[in-house]
Amino acid sequence: MKSGRHFLQIPGPTNVPDRILRAIAQPTIDHRGPAFAELGRETLAGLQRVFQTTGAVVMYPCSGTGAWEAAFVNTLSPGDTVLMVETGQFATLWRDLAVRLGLHVDFIPSDWRHGVDAAAIAAKLSADKARVIKAVAVVHNETSTGVTSNIPAVRRAMDESGHPALLFVDAVSSLGAIDYRHEEWRVDVTISSSQKGMMLPPGMGFNAIGANALAASASARLPRAYWDWQPMLRDNPAGFFPTTPAINLLFGLREAVRMLEEEGLANVFARHKRFAEATRRAVAGWGLELWAACPNEYSSALTAVVMPEGHDADALRKVILERFDMSLGAGLGRLKGRVFRIGHLGDFNDLMLAGTLAGVEMGLAAAEVPFIRGGVTAALDYLALPAGSVRL
């Protein structure tokens, strides 16, 4: 028995706020009835506002991986080439999924410490005179590294090369945490899910669909059944779904959109930026290194911290879990043991961040990791600055 709240400071799934838990804790209703139709319409319209699009958004009972698959099978054909960038573990997993679907992937290598290099995309597209590349697929916020990519720059590079490839963006850990504009940035398909900035439990995946992607779906030949957009797009306008939707998660989604809009999306993004800056000040104060290499690519949703040579991040995480009941994100893939990740997204406030950083500082001491005491103080000093005095 552990008293008090567990600190779930992994970069997703994130803490589910009480308002959403209460919204979910209702009797399940008939998904073909009038009350549900209203819930369906309201949540789909709410998702459009969160994705910042007037185009269609569809949702499936699935995790983010299902939404990745839905994006590809609706728009591409066997053997099509997809240009992807190895920004980290999630870009790598998305690449693997594409290969298993029978797509050919041109995977631009990277050191995992940088975001997408738009110039590299431009060079690949300009060299592709035969137009074999059918899509560019990039991760907006690499949850494995704490590095974001500049999506408008990727779009510009694509426009300047005059190449017709579709643009797919994974916004799984940025939606509801970092400014993301599906329509303004002219993304063709955006992929996201419920369990991160949307503050919901895992279980829902989303595709925001642009007009060109929709047109491509008419001739795409990858096999699709469950993931087919068409039955969704047929039934959704009336608030219904072709299969049984995650009804209670939709109650939660309605509440999540209300919460995001009561705060205002711009304020939500500014809040995340401020938490990220405070976290980085703590890391600097501890004398530890950030994994992300470039300040203009620092993630507002999470911070990956490099372990000092000879020390294992998983051993530190184990001490912090056992002693202080806090979960931190593990290093994934090639970063296993080398970094730990502090999630600071979703339903989160100054004191939760203070507690999180205190847990890390106590853990560093308890695990006998060499560090400088007082990183927390640097973060607290920043958080205590008068509201409006910090430029975000």
Ligand SMILES: Cc1ncc(COP(=O)(O)O)c(C=O)c1O
């Ligand atoms: C950026 C990103 N993309 C995709 C995924 C995969 O989503 P899921 O684990 O929900 O299938 C994750 C999961 O953490 C993620 O962070």
